[in-house]
Amino acid sequence: MDRENPQQAVISFEGITFFSNFDSGNMSKAYRVGLNQFELHVSPDAACSGHNSYRTWFYFGIKGLKKNTLVKLSIVNLGFMRVFSTSSYRPVWKCIPSSTEWKRLECDVSYETTYTVYYKLSWSFEVPANDNEIFFAYAPPYSYEETQETMRIFEKNCPEDCKVWREVIAKSLDGRNSELITFSHKNNFSEVAEATIPDLFVEKKDRCLVSKKPIIFITSRVHPGETPGSFVLDGLLQILLSNDPRAVAIRNAFVFKIIPVLNPDGVYRGNFRVDxxxxxxxxxxAYPDQNYHPTIYAVCKYFEYLAGKVKYYFDLHAHASKRSCFLFGNSLEVDKQIENQLLAKLIELNTGYFEFSECDFSIRSMTSKDPKDHNSKEGSGRVAFYKKIGIIHSYTLECAYYIPRPLHIIPSPMNLKSGKRFSELIANDLFSVQVHNRSFFNEIASSLIYSILDYEKINPISRVPLSEFRFIEAAKEWVKAKILSQTRNINKRNITRTEIKSVKRYDKGAGYPKINTRRIHKPNIIAPMFQEGIQMLSRGKISIFMGKLASSRPTSFYA
Known part of the structure; x- marks a missing residue:
């Protein structure tokens, strides 16, 4: 066993070989306990440093099995994870070269105590083909090298009217690259390169040009085993490369700064949560040390350099504790909190896999401590960047590993220029890792882009007009009423008389503004039958011709 990498091993039994000596692999031991029955051990995160926590991530391969052989596999030293005990959990598998897409196991999985501090996860598997390498993992893996390949593909497919830079913002402790990707329309950059920043961008290459537009900053994989972060990032990159009018709008309005892997050593070593x-x-x-946390130190220092240019920050994570995707946000003053939570509500309008009710914008979400290492969330990127720089829209996106179907219905998108419903296009899969639920990750990614466009009132194809709100301001009032209704003791809050009246008006029943039932219209023509539309018509903002909606100001739906 390699003492530096105990999670990467090769073990053979009479022609059958178990192996995990590859990027992101984790399996330290294997034992044969019967005919085609094997017990496996995983290595805890950071075992080379003497740590013994987070026995969760596993990823290994088997070769030498014959077609139609039924094997039983048991991992006998896992830590406790609630998701393992749910009936919906399944490990994933792929078979190379016959089936290269990651799929969920179809068989039953058992999870039981071993009467020690560890737990046992077992499943059976029938080998589908001869001369194949079969891989199993906790969740669809996304290795460090695969993230590098994805960035190469993204750079190669950059639209002609856009610019992309790939720069090494820092080297990890093991010497791996942590890259910064800068991307936007060519017109959004000045002719001056960004300044040289001490200790950052160690490779002697030309720096990217200074941004003239606000920045959307995205980071991922600070926790190595949370691979949905990389799949959501895939979806974001795919949208940015497309010809969709919404992609064009976001490229024209913002500059993207992306760090695909914040913990490259943890990803490569097959860790779940730590380096x-x-x-x-x-x-x-909050207090990064360049000698121990070089990638985090580099991100913090670069944020300070960008100062007030960053308008949106998303740190992409994954969870296995709730049924939907959701956001962690910060607890702000009332006026800022309305803007903060409005974006989350718009995300719910744009995808059926996200639930606003599961989002957490409490003080507790900013200050609570981890049960194992007792470190406070005040040291997270979301909280630290808000406190240091004052970014209102600073979020942790928690994406589920697997959701079988949408959790609620979303309104159809409408082309604000033509007034007709818009048919969603299926994006081409450009990237390196094949996974069975790619459309789920793509929809979460697209909802972030579309919601920002809605919030900025520049979305050419929006779902807001056909939602229960119909206008952004109505959604904003709903969010405002919800926030104000959460605290009944108004005297202890510093709010205006107008806000007090709002509380009284919305404090009936559930405490939310009443929304009239939307009427059903013809499939492709949106008639101005909404009360707000009639009011706007009386003000001369909307003109009607031949029963169709024609607006000289498409963004009037955001009024």
């Missing part, structure tokens, strides 16, 4: 020293890097943003 090779057992450190949760998402608790180090």
């Amino acid at each position: 090779q020293n057992g450190i949760n890097l998402n608790r180090c943003y």
Whole structure:
């Protein structure tokens, strides 16, 4: 066994070989306990440094099995994870070269105590083909090298009217690259390159040009095992490369700064939550140390350089504790909190896999401590960047590993220029990792882009007009009423008389503004039958010709 990488092993039994000696692999031991029955051990995160927590991630391969052989596999030293005990959990598998897409196992999985501190996860599998390497994993893996390949593909397919830079913002402790991707329309950059920043961008290459537009900053994989972060990032990159009018709008309005992997060593070593020293890097943003947290130190220093140019920050994570995707946000003053939570509500309008009710914008979500290492969330990127720089829209996106179907119905998108419903296009899969639920990750990614466009009132194809709100301001009033209704003791809050009246008006029943039932219209023509539309008509903002809606100001739906 390699003492530096105990999670990467090769073990053979009479022609059958178990192996995990590859990028993101984790399996330390294997034992034969019967005919085609094997017990496996995983290595805890940062075992080379003496740590013994987070026995969760597994990823290994088997070769030498014959077609139609039924094997039983048991991992006998896992830590407790509630998701393992649910009936919906399944490990994933793929078979190379016959089936290269990651799929969920169809058989039953058992999870039981071993009467020690560990738990046992077991399943059976029938080999589908001869001369194949079969891989199993906790969730669809996304290795460090695969993220590098995805960035190469993204750079190669950059539209002609856009610019993309790939720069190494920092080197990890093991010497791996942590890249910064800068992307936008060519017109959004000045002719001056960004300044040289001490200790950052160690490779002697030309820096990217200074941004003239607000920045959307996205980071991912600070926790190595949270691979949905990389799949959602795939979806974002795919949208940015497309010809969809919404992609064009977001490219023209913003500059994107993306760090695909914040913990490259943890990803490569097959860890679940920490780096090779057992450190949760998402608790180090408040006081990063370049010697121990070089990638986090680099991000923090670069944020300080960008100062007030960053308008949106998303840190992409994954969870296995709730049924939907959701956001962690910060607890702000009332006026800022309305803007903060409005974006989350718009995301819910744009995807059926996201639930606003599960989002957490409490003080507790900014200050609570981890049960294992007792480090506070005040050291997370979301909280630290808000406190240091004052970014209102600073979020942690928690994406589920698997959701079988949408959780609620979303309104159809409408082309605001033509007044007709818009048919969604199926995006081409450009990237390196094939996974069975790619459309789920793509929809979460697209909802972030579309919601920002809605919030900025520049979305050419929006779902808001056909939602229960019909206008952005109505959604904003709904969010405002919800926030004000959460605290009944008004005297202890610093709010205006107008806000007090709002509380009284909305404090009936559930405490939310009443929304009239939307009428059903013809499939392709949106008639101005809404009360707000009639009011706008009386003000001369909307003109009607031949029963169709024609607006000289498409963004009037955002009024």
